[in-house]
Amino acid sequence: MEDVMKSFKNNSMKWRYLKQALFFGTVRLSALIIVLALGGILFYIIVNGIGAISWDFITKPPTDSMTKGGIMPAILGTIYLTIGAIAVGLPLGIASAIYLTEYAKEGRIIRFIKVGINCLAGVPSVVFGLFGLGFFVIFMKFGSSILSGSLTLGFLILPTIIGASEEALKSVPQTFREASLALGVSKWQTTYRIVLPNAMPGILTGSILGIGRAAGETAPIMFTAAAYFTAKLPGSIFDEVMALPYHIYVLATAGTNIEATRPIQFGTVLVLVAVVLGIDLFAIIIRSYMRRNKRW
Amino acid sequence: MSRHIKEIIIKYIFFLFSLVSIVVLGLIVFSLFREGLPIFGKVSVRDFIFGMEWYPTYDPPSFGIFPLIIGSLIVTFMATIIAVPLGVLAAIYISEIAPASIKEILKSVIELLAGLPSVVLGFFGMVIIAPWLQETFDLPTGLNIINASVILAMMAIPTISSISEDALYSVPREFKEASYALGATKFETIIQVIIPSAMSGISTAVMLGMARVIGETMVVLMVAGGAAAIPESIFDSVRPMPASIAAEMGEAPFRSAHYQSLFAIGIVLFFLTLTFNLIADYVSHKFRQVGSGTL
Numbered sequence: 001m002e003d004v005m006k007s008f009k010n011n012s013m014k015w016r017y018l019k020q021a022l023f024f025g026t027v028r029l030s031a032l033i034i035v036l037a038l039g040g041i042l043f044y045i046i047v048n049g050i051g052a053i054s055w056d057f058i059t060k061p062p063t064d065s066m067t068k069g070g071i072m073p074a075i076l077g078t079i080y081l082t083i084g085a086i087a088v089g090l091p092l093g094i095a096s097a098i099y100l101t102e103y104a105k106e107g108r109i110i111r112f113i114k115v116g117i118n119c120l121a122g123v124p125s126v127v128f129g130l131f132g133l134g135f136f137v138i139f140m141k142f143g144s145s146i147l148s149g150s151l152t153l154g155f156l157i158l159p160t161i162i163g164a165s166e167e168a169l170k171s172v173p174q175t176f177r178e179a180s181l182a183l184g185v186s187k188w189q190t191t192y193r194i195v196l197p198n199a200m201p202g203i204l205t206g207s208i209l210g211i212g213r214a215a216g217e218t219a220p221i222m223f224t225a226a227a228y229f230t231a232k233l234p235g236s237i238f239d240e241v242m243a244l245p246y247h248i249y250v251l252a253t254a255g256t257n258i259e260a261t262r263p264i265q266f267g268t269v270l271v272l273v274a275v276v277l278g279i280d281l282f283a284i285i286i287r288s289y290m291r292r293n294k295r296w
Numbered sequence: 297m298s299r300h301i302k303e304i305i306i307k308y309i310f311f312l313f314s315l316v317s318i319v320v321l322g323l324i325v326f327s328l329f330r331e332g333l334p335i336f337g338k339v340s341v342r343d344f345i346f347g348m349e350w351y352p353t354y355d356p357p358s359f360g361i362f363p364l365i366i367g368s369l370i371v372t373f374m375a376t377i378i379a380v381p382l383g384v385l386a387a388i389y390i391s392e393i394a395p396a397s398i399k400e401i402l403k404s405v406i407e408l409l410a411g412l413p414s415v416v417l418g419f420f421g422m423v424i425i426a427p428w429l430q431e432t433f434d435l436p437t438g439l440n441i442i443n444a445s446v447i448l449a450m451m452a453i454p455t456i457s458s459i460s461e462d463a464l465y466s467v468p469r470e471f472k473e474a475s476y477a478l479g480a481t482k483f484e485t486i487i488q489v490i491i492p493s494a495m496s497g498i499s500t501a502v503m504l505g506m507a508r509v510i511g512e513t514m515v516v517l518m519v520a521g522g523a524a525a526i527p528e529s530i531f532d533s534v535r536p537m538p539a540s541i542a543a544e545m546g547e548a549p550f551r552s553a554h555y556q557s558l559f560a561i562g563i564v565l566f567f568l569t570l571t572f573n574l575i576a577d578y579v580s581h582k583f584r585q586v587g588s589g590t591l
Contacts, residue, residue: 020483027393030385031402034457037450038409041420095313103307104314115577116318122504122573123324123566124511125414126538130562133545134327155320162317186299188306209411216413219513219538223545245415245514252419253518262423269416280411284404 042277045269052267066229066251067260071268073233077146077241078215078275080234081225084150085157085214090207092154093161094196097203100162101169102191121159125219128156132224147237149225156220157210164206168199201290208283216276218245244272328566331551332559335359344560350524350535352544352554359557361564363524367534368565370527371520372510374445375452379509380502382449383456387501390457391464392486403458410454418518421447426519435531439521442530447515452505459504463497464490496583503576507569513538537561 060070096117104110123131132152142148172195180190218226226246234241251265252258336344339359347360386406390399425446426438467490475485491498521533522543541558548555 016481016484020481023483023486024393027385027389030382031389031394033382034386034409034453035402035405038405038412041412041417044420044424045416092313092316095310096316099307099310099314103310113314113318115574116321118577119570119573120317120321122507122511122569123321124513124538124569126513126541127324127328127511127562127566127569129513130331130541130545130559131324131327134331134559135323139327139330158317158320187303209407212411216411216415218413218415219542222542245413248415248419249514249518252422265419265423269419272413273416276411276413277408280408281404284407288400 042273045266045273049266049270052263053270057267058271062229062264065257066264067257071242071244071247071264071271073230074242074244074247074268075271075275076233077226077243078245078272080146080241081149081153081221081243082211082215084146084237085153086207086211088151088154089157089161089210089214093158093207094165094203096158096162097165097169098191098196101166102187102195117159117162120155121163123156125156125217128152128220129223131155132220137224143238144223144225144227144240145238146225146234146241149221149241149243150237152220152224153214153217156217157207157214160210160213161203161207164210165199165203168202168206169195171202172198201286205283205287205290208279212276212279212283215279216245216272218249221246222249244268244275248272324566328559328563332556332563334551335553335556335560338553339557344557345564348526350540352548352557357553359553361537361540361557361561363526364535364537364540364561365564366526367516367520367524368510368536368538368568370534371441371444371448371516371536372506374441374530375448375509376502376506378445378449379452379456379505383453383501383505384460384498386453387457387460387464387498388486388491391461392482392490403461406454406457409450410458412450414451414512414514415518417447417450418514421515421519429531433531437521437533439519440531440533441520441527444516444520444534444536445530447519448509448512451512451515452509455508456501456505459501460494460498463494463501466497467493496579500576500580503572503579507572507576510572511538511565511569513542517542537565541565 057070058075059072061073062071063069100110100113104113129152132148136142136148136151137144140148142151176194176198177190180194181187185193221243225241226243227240228242228246228250230240230242248265248268251261251268339347344359344361345365346362347358348362349358349360350363351358386402390402394402421443422439425443428438429435429440429443430438471489471493472485475489476482480488516534516536517539520536520539522535522539523533524535524540525532527534541561544554545558548558
């Protein structure tokens with residue numbers, strides 16, 4: 001009895017709430033640090049990069065061995081690679097997710113496939129680069145090209161797209177499927193005409209986050225697609241391209257004139273961040289709008 | 297063709313598509329082995345992994361990646377120490393404490409942080425943190441372990457935070473209510489009920505965050521300094537495995553021993569991250585919370 005009384009004394013309400021206040025303070029501080037980290041980085045990049053941005057910077061190729069001019073070929077290259085990655089990753093990812101949510105029954109094979117998807121999601125980006133080099137560039141003889149880079153990036157974002165699509169397909173109410181099947185419609189037609197259209201907005205917004213990643217990755221395209229400088233714009237999918245992330249890396253580390261190209265580096269970083277975070281923010285806003293206005 | 301047969305064919309077509317991820321994993325292993333294994337005809341596996349000297353371009357060359365492995369492990373360890381408290385506490389804030397409006401904003405902030413390209417973070421570390429470290433601590437270079445660890449932590453925080461938050465969120469409400477009913481404060485409920493219940497999810501989050509850090513390339517390539525030696529302090533430079541691959545692949549002659557050794561580092565890195573992912577997967581499935589009755 002005395003022990004219990006003692007523990008009550010040591011744990012007076014005041015002390016218990018003080019502990020709680022301290023803990024809540026620490027927790028808020030952690031959240032604040034994360035916000036400040038993102039805010040600080042963005043602020044610094046915008047302040048230093050905005051001076052370099054002009055119409056010419058975005059629409060002209062580099063001149064004077066990269067120390068002047070714009071970054072248009074790199075912007076274009078990143079767009080090509082990203083579109084290529086979508087073309088590879090989106091259909092495969094959606095088809096994969098359709099099997100997993102609509103057709104598969106829980107069991108060993110599904111478990112095996114899901115573990116495989118998780119493992120693929122965890123493969124380091126530089127290993128994807130080696131895979132792209134070893135398989136697409138050398139084994140398939142595509143060379144260092146838009147094709148090799150797009151395939152590599154497409155498989156890199158595949159797990160993200162599968163995950164987003166699975167979630168979107170699962171959120172379509174079961175009653176939709178049952179109503180369709182009850183009308184005598186086949187499973188495939190139900191999936192294609194009822195489930196997929198209803199899941200599509202969710203699939204796309206979820207996938208956009210993966211697409212932002214494809215646009216910003218450097219290591220996977222270093223050995224498979226990216227060139228330091230191309231005199232001409234790419235004419236086919238078998239050509240090398242310049243790309244924004246690689247352009248930043250090369251100018252910041254390997255250029256002969258690192259200090260002289262600093263403004264161009266900051267400008268390129270700003271453009272890349274604007275593109276990638278713009279894509280992400282767009283997806284986030286659309287998603288929160290959709291969640292609020294869900295029809296079911 | 298009868299409708300039934302058509303349906304079955306469609307089902308199998310989708311089944312084949314779902315195998316693509318497995319096939320790609322297989323192709324990754326195939327490509328890494330095809331280009332990387334020949335090095336082990338020239339160097340024994342033991343000398344490769346435990347060799348202390350990485351001089352791939354010397355004559356005769358030396359392919360010991362032990363300093364690179366140590367470099368990877370040390371930045372991963374340091375980044376984890378920084379990222380785990382921040383990530384988990386932020387997750388607690390989001391799922392248990394924050395009001396709805398702040399919660400939405402914070403989740404978006406974390407998602408945007410996850411979206412920052414690694415080359416941008418590497419650039420930030422090079423241009424901002426490195427000169428500051430160099431001046432403040434009077435160092436020969438600001439490109440070192442501590443710099444890389446801080447930046448890597450920023451990359452791990454979104455992974456750790458979002459997966460932990462899912463785990464915290466899925467703790468059944470009855471648990472909290474029971475705890476409050478016994479007179480526990482919110483703090484006591486979080487520490488003694490919610491966190492223990494979400495522990496498997498939080499462990500998974502930490503494992504996946506570490507896997508992400510160990511494989512991260514651009515940051516360590518730009519910020520870790522690149523010295524292939526065992527470091528003596530956190531202000532020394534290191535050359536983690538991904539940095540070696542990315543920095544040297546461009547110069548290594550096609551199918552030379554150097555080129556093969558870089559693919560072999562890729563093999564080590566692949567299986568290291570695979571192990572982390574499989575452990576994470578095992579933990580999350582083995583200790584999964586099923587219903588509210590089990591604990």
